[in-house]
Amino acid sequence: MNRVAQATYIKRLILLSLGFAAFLLLLPFSVTWFYYLPDLPGMTILYWLLHQKDRVSLGVAFVFGLLLDILMHSPLGLHAFSYTVMAYCVLLLRPAYILMHGFMFQAALVGTLLLTNYLVVLLMRFFLGEVWIGFIYFLPPLLSAITWPLFNKLILVPYDKFFSLNS
Amino acid sequence: MVFFVRLFFLKRLSFHTRFIIYALLALVLVGLGQHFYFVESTKRSANWAIYSIQLALSKPVDWLDSATVVLMSQFALDQENHALHDQVLQLKSTIGQLNIAQQELNELKQLLALQPTRSSNAYLVGKLYSLCDPFAYQVIFNKGAHFHLKSGQSVMDEKGLLGQIAQVYPQFSVVTLIVNKGQMIPVMLARTGERTILYGAGGSLELPYWPLELDIQENDRLITSGIDGVYPSGVPVATVNQVNKPEGADFARLIITPLAGMFRSRYAVAIPYHTVGFLPLQSDPKNYGSTHQENSS
Numbered sequence A: 001m002n003r004v005a006q007a008t009y010i011k012r013l014i015l016l017s018l019g020f021a022a023f024l025l026l027l028p029f030s031v032t033w034f035y036y037l038p039d040l041p042g043m044t045i046l047y048w049l050l051h052q053k054d055r056v057s058l059g060v061a062f063v064f065g066l067l068l069d070i071l072m073h074s075p076l077g078l079h080a081f082s083y084t085v086m087a088y089c090v091l092l093l094r095p096a097y098i099l100m101h102g103f104m105f106q107a108a109l110v111g112t113l114l115l116t117n118y119l120v121v122l123l124m125r126f127f128l129g130e131v132w133i134g135f136i137y138f139l140p141p142l143l144s145a146i147t148w149p150l151f152n153k154l155i156l157v158p159y160d161k162f163f164s165l166n167s
Numbered sequence B: 001m002v003f004f005v006r007l008f009f010l011k012r013l014s015f016h017t018r019f020i021i022y023a024l025l026a027l028v029l030v031g032l033g034q035h036f037y038f039v040e041s042t043k044r045s046a047n048w049a050i051y052s053i054q055l056a057l058s059k060p061v062d063w064l065d066s067a068t069v070v071l072m073s074q075f076a077l078d079q080e081n082h083a084l085h086d087q088v089l090q091l092k093s094t095i096g097q098l099n100i101a102q103q104e105l106n107e108l109k110q111l112l113a114l115q116p117t118r119s120s121n122a123y124l125v126g127k128l129y130s131l132c133d134p135f136a137y138q139v140i141f142n143k144g145a146h147f148h149l150k151s152g153q154s155v156m157d158e159k160g161l162l163g164q165i166a167q168v169y170p171q172f173s174v175v176t177l178i179v180n181k182g183q184m185i186p187v188m189l190a191r192t193g194e195r196t197i198l199y200g201a202g203g204s205l206e207l208p209y210w211p212l213e214l215d216i217q218e219n220d221r222l223i224t225s226g227i228d229g230v231y232p233s234g235v236p237v238a239t240v241n242q243v244n245k246p247e248g249a250d251f252a253r254l255i256i257t258p259l260a261g262m263f264r265s266r267y268a269v270a271i272p273y274h275t276v277g278f279l280p281l282q283s284d285p286k287n288y289g290s291t292h293q294e295n296s297s
Helices: A003-024 A029-037 A040-051 A056-071 A078-093 A096-099 A103-127 A135-155 A159-165 B002-010 B015-037 B036-072 B072-112 B290-296
Strands: B124-129 B139-142 B154-156 B159-167 B171-175 B182-191 B195-200 B219-224 B236-244 B253-258 B269-272
Touching: A003 A040, A003 A056, A003 A096, A003 A159, A029 A135, A040 A056, A040 A078, A040 A096, A040 A103, A056 B015, A056 B036, A078 A096, A078 B015, A096 A103, A103 A135, A135 A159, B015 B036, B036 B124, B036 B139, B072 B269, B139 B159, B154 B182, B182 B236
Parallel strands: none
Antiparallel strands: B124 B139, B124 B269, B139 B171, B154 B159, B154 B269, B159 B171, B182 B195, B182 B219, B219 B236, B236 B253
16 A cells, blocks of 8 residues: 555545535534534544644635535634634644543543634624524534544544555 | 645645634634625525535435325324314315405495405415524525515414515525514514514514503414515414513513424415505506515416
8 A cells, every 4th residue: 555545545535524524514404403413524624633734724624614604604704713713722732742642531622622613603603793592502512522432433434444455 | 726725725834824814814704794795695606506405405304204104004194184174174164254354344444445455365385494504593495486486575384474585596595584683573462453573583582672561461462563564464473471570670571482483394385475555556566566566466
């Protein structure tokens, strides 16, 4: 298995996973369902920020946030800003340092980062004149923290399959 | 191309600088979106594609619905059929009585030289799909410009007023729910006939300026008054759940819940513009723009 093939495969995997996470937002769930699901787009971008910081960094987070703004019909630039802030926090904390620790630490940190992300979005929404919709708004980040270890296993399933077949 | 992509991702700068640039860019976008329409209009053209994908994705759910009908037992279907039959009979008798009452009302109005009430049967039934933004109190209605829908028309479900059509695309339209912030509905208290304006407050309804001495009770119904000519008159909108008249306050504190199912309702009816009694009758309907054309068709 040569390095070039691996690099292109990882690039494709990043694009696919981010695209898939964004695509899930379009599923015909009711709005209320999304409160009981982990924040998949946020988890996916966090995963790549931690594991592929040379490829996925502030710029990708910004563009992905813009895409989410369009898909979620939120004011343009809202999620772009919050994702940029989140990416900056991850870079400040150093991905390598975070990955040194076990899943418990990582899950707690991911939960905190996503909560901050949600808080930034909420504050900006308040600033733009929206109203409080209840504490249930903060449920997805907590669910993401709980499902973080499982998510880590699942996102690498296509990767593992590909390389076990080719090696 | 690659050069421009590289330039955009600013690989050479430190991540602190890049953060400041991206954050400022995002904030500028948000600010532009608040003050200039072109950001919103560019997003709307993207919305068309997104809504189309959403509608296509909801097709399997619809098929699942129809599959459950096939799997339903004959007995349950028969029961449902009977219940519906009974309902139709009841409704028909009510409509008969209403027609007579309408005739009488129009005769009386003619005596008083008022414009007769006109009703239109051009109602349009469609299915609703919800979006994924919890802050946007909007749903998709699966009928659009192909059915001559126009933005501003009101939409109701089986229980009450649901909202107003905000944007019309060829195959579907976007409905802003009445609980959306900034939505205003001219209503009237069904029991006393007191007219006021009901405000959407983001997930709930508000009646902020109700004087303490005015009569209002729990379980009172609010219906549209039809003053604006947008919402037809007499559509049930909400019930008053709680009335608090604290001492020293200027206005009563009311808790009001909408009757319509909002995100939970699955079918809705688009109602054409009505001009019940408040616009002078014109001999040539074309002079009066879309409001009269809707009624005359």
